[in-house]
Amino acid sequence: MRKFISTFLTLIFTIAFNSLLIAHPEGHYKKSDLPSLHQWNLNCNNQQVIGNFMMQRNDLILIEGIEGKIWSIKLNELDKADKAYANAEIEKINRLNGFNNLQTESKNSNNYFIYLLIFGGLALIFYGLSYYAAQKNLNTNVRLTFSSLSVFAIILFFISCKKDTPNNGNGNGNNVVTTGIPKTSTSFIDSAFTPYKPKISTNWDTTYFYVSSTGIPNHNMMVGISSWQQQVPIPQNYTGTNHWSIPLQPVYATTPMSTKTNFMKGAVAIAVNGIPIFNALNNRGEDSYLIGELDQWGGHCGKGDDYHYHAAPLSLSTTSGLKPIAFALDGFAVYGTKEPDGTNMQTLDTCHGHIYNNGVYHYHGTTNYPYVVGAMKGKVVTDPTTPAPENQILPQAFAHPIRPATSPLRNAVITAFTAPSSSAYNLTYQLGNRFGHVNYNWTTNGVYHFEFIDTAGVTTTANY
Template identity: 55%
Template sequence: MKKILFFLIAFSILESTNLMAHSGGHYHKGDGIVLNTWRLKSGEKVKGNFSFAKDNKIYLEQEEGLIKSINISDLILEDQKLVKFKIAKFTQINYTPTISIANEDHTMKYLPICIFSLLLFLVYLFNKELIKVYILNSKIGLSSICILFIISILIACSKSETTTSTNTNNTIINPISVSIPKTRTTFMDSAFAAFKPSIGTSWDETYFYIASTGIPNHNMMIGITSWQQQVPITQPYNGTNSWSIPLQPAYASTPLSTKTNLMKGAVAVAVNGIPIFNALNNRGEDSYKIGELDNWGGHCGRGDDYHYHAAPLHLSTINGPQPIAFAVDGFPVYGTKEPDGTNMIALDTCHGHNGTNGLYHYHGTTDYPYVIGALKGKVTLDPTTTAPENQVIPQAFTKPVRPATSPLSGATITDFVAVGINGYLLTYKRGTKYGYVKYSWDANNKYTFILTDTAGNSVTSTYQR
């Protein structure tokens, strides 16, 4: 019986120590949480999410609750700007915040087991006979001690409750949960302004809408070396079939990777009204690397719909520091410069990062994934589609006028010019000879295609939309 008592005392002391030292923190390995990367002037990079600031230092929460402090002055200039913004932002919103936090007095839960262990030890130390008579030689006494021990353990192992706390100390800013502000429609509309009236914009409380014909203001098709024999025609991206961008983005618990998803439909809409698709085609191939794209990063799909697969960086020459596109999750896409004109900083796996204003955005680049590596924001997937060829809804849809065509091996598109108001002439080279596709449409949406192969044979077809 003495051995049992000694075991209970020893176990109580050891367990109370271990329980008080339980792991904490918001971020754990395997949770899929993306930690921000902070860059020091020394070249060192530190991963962690901003927790609070005090005495010219920032405190970053890392995996498993680890806290890392960094002198603000040790950060590079861009990250110092980000820190200043976060401090100002949370000072503004923190004057009377009510937040739900883990009970900081969780160690009080372990008080019963500590007191129980201490009293049991002291009684045994000073009066062994008392222990022997009333506990060791008594079934009731021993049973009572065991029950009290079990109750103490259960209390110590219970989950922490939450308490409500009001922070009135502006010295320490602790952003437990920060919602993303609703995107200003004036900001979005200004990004599309340079391309009006070729496109139209409108909005309601939920979405920003982009109407377009699907034909960009730049040339198309030249430079394609892997051609599906599709050509660009107008598309009815208007009315209820306009492109829709949510005004209230929200972070997804797990970003949706474009390597294994979204190989159908648009992942973003460029500011000229042209949709941007996944960098990978519906076969999982990099469209740019296999020669499917023209000099502007686009080509035509099976519905003769023109769209990009690579970042339309050329739009930055028109739009300057403004976004070149908006993703279907609501976050903007910039070119190779930050919104303030400085050089682009390191990108995360989604192909973006938080700007100096604390808001997330993507960047277009010349290397894979070009625009979006994973959707940072929440989206709704079309339930009729499955990965990898799933797509986000709402989504504008094309309206084909002719059956889909097949690839023409060895063909390179060398020229593409407008013919009249509603027509084009495409020239391709195959070997040393040239072929042509001349097509047009009238006011009644009657389309005429004249296909001339490299041997000079012509076929004319008409289609009614």
């Protein structure tokens, strides 16, 4: 019966979400919807976020603003009134569905089987012993003891099953899943990020490990790109509620989601230097590395002038040694081409990882497709507003564009990228035997000044 209800609810949800997606391909709300959206007040710095409650995951809520923008905010960061409002929304949704419970059901039926095996077995053994005692005309007390133990085992079976019944509606169904995977130690994750501090910063709670960064790596960028969209790196604000979140308790996915057909949008992992790692395929489904879109370090810039990798940032092993070079957004570590003990990399599965000697799963970065993650070994929550293959993992940080997206400059090759100051970059590209330049700088208030010198020597400027 419960199975039937679950299937029915899933069906209703699929229909509901799909109809919304058809109606609003660019997210649910447009600029003109702003006045009707909820205004959330945060505890710190009088910050505000405008959008509607979308979903809850543990102590985070996701808020959807206009044009598909999603914020992940901790419940504790909301002011008192909005915290109460969020809790009411969570309760409303939990009353409407058993969403979290759908995911835990199959695990629980596995547990029932194990309990049946243990306690059923014990009951049978004790019953057999009491039968044996009766046949041999042993002391009545001995017979009674064995009979009682047999009944006791049956009672224990029922108690264990009852304890494992999914809790209804407190929204923490994810915590119920018994994974067998140990919770990742925060000191272990932090030790992987430490070599890149203070350029990046980290903190954590009981659910997530958080990484804040400017999205600018400690190595040079851009040189080597031969298929260039004319985007350039600018610092990003991956801080505050827009930080990167690594789940501390990975949970194996029933069916790992392949990066061939999912996650064409957003990051699949966060490198230990604070740079996101995107799918090896770009958002047109092409191997970014093979078509020359990436620089010597495996990265390039997106439409928000946000620097990110598509290939494995293996150069980080120079600084990181045998420590992880990244963490996937399902919570599993990503190592370089060696095992943590310095031995050669073991055979990888289709997810691009394996279970290590310590019993814990990890991925490896390699020089061939899929480079980092072939499929998400761990369970992830995806954005319900963007259907596959553009289904991005949530929560994750978002880039903030400062200028309209640019178009490809065919046959241009980036030959140099320098930083004349800590708030300026000069990019040089070659087209045929002529050179062009993009020189830009920014103020602390986030005003950007661009100077474009094309291959004919004509200069144009723009401020954003």
